Amino acid sequence: MTTRILLVEDDPTTSAFLAAAAQGVPAEVDVAESCAAALALAGDRDRHDLWLIDANLPDGDGAGLLAALRARGLRAIALAHTAATEPATLAALREAGFREVLVKPMPASTLQAAVRNVIGLRVSEAAPLAFHADALEAAWDDAAALAALNGERAHVDALRKLFLDELPGACNSVHAAAHAGDADALRAALHRLRASCGFVGAVRMAAAVAALQQAPQSTQALARFLQAAQETLSSAPVPDEA
Numbered sequence: 001m002t003t004r005i006l007l008v009e010d011d012p013t014t015s016a017f018l019a020a021a022a023q024g025v026p027a028e029v030d031v032a033e034s035c036a037a038a039l040a041l042a043g044d045r046d047r048h049d050l051w052l053i054d055a056n057l058p059d060g061d062g063a064g065l066l067a068a069l070r071a072r073g074l075r076a077i078a079l080a081h082t083a084a085t086e087p088a089t090l091a092a093l094r095e096a097g098f099r100e101v102l103v104k105p106m107p108a109s110t111l112q113a114a115v116r117n118v119i120g121l122r123v124s125e126a127a128p129l130a131f132h133a134d135a136l137e138a139a140w141d142d143a144a145a146l147a148a149l150n151g152e153r154a155h156v157d158a159l160r161k162l163f164l165d166e167l168p169g170a171c172n173s174v175h176a177a178a179h180a181g182d183a184d185a186l187r188a189a190l191h192r193l194r195a196s197c198g199f200v201g202a203v204r205m206a207a208a209v210a211a212l213q214q215a216p217q218s219t220q221a222l223a224r225f226l227q228a229a230q231e232t233l234s235s236a237p238v239p240d241e242a
Contacts, residue, residue, distance in 0.1 A: 003050060005051070017199045022115060045074075056188065062093065140202060168229075202232050
């Protein structure tokens with residue numbers, strides 16, 4: 001019987017990546033972009049074998065959503081995914097009831113291995129996603145993006161197009177939050193962007209996001225972030241002709 005998964009993720013690029021990766025388990029994937037949408041899709045009886053829940057959502061958080069699902073008596077296995085790396089944050093998600101916490105970005109194989117493990121299939125541990133040393137000065141790392149998507153060039157091109165379509169709006173959100181001094185909104189916008197940069201190999205953008213997360217009040221870090229966004233947009237790789 002095919003595994004059925006409820007994926008909860010609000011960032012379009014990350015959602016597309018995770019859905020494609022999960023389908024390769026194989027599995028049928030229902031996608032929700034918020035707590036409210038997830039609760040509507042889950043219903044009041046067990047429809048899914050597994051929940052893949054983002055730790056931060058526009059109308060709540062993953063721990064609260066998991067509690068609400070459990071309160072309905074639903075019993076699916078729950079995995080969290082997050083761009084956060086702090087040990088305390090990851091530990092809190094496990095304490096909230098998640099079987100495992102996946103740190104984004106990651107290769108498709110890592111997600112697939114985690115899903116197969118929790119549904120009882122024996123698999124080997126997958127290697128984490130990393131940018132390649134010779135690409136750290138470039139805007140794009142093709143090797144990392146291809147590794148994340150199991151070498152599927154068409155998938156890389158499709159995700160990059162979605163990422164580039166979303167990037168101006170994401171940058172506007174970061175810029176507005178920074179100038180308004182809204183630390184929570186800035187943190188949320190950077191968090192959403194961090195994982196999607198990794199999935200598409202936007203290495204310079206990823207570095208600028210990380211730097212601004214480390215120094216959110218720095219006007220220099222913000223300027224470098226905006227410059228990296230312009231360079232990323234202007235240097236987007238052209239898909240190979242069919």
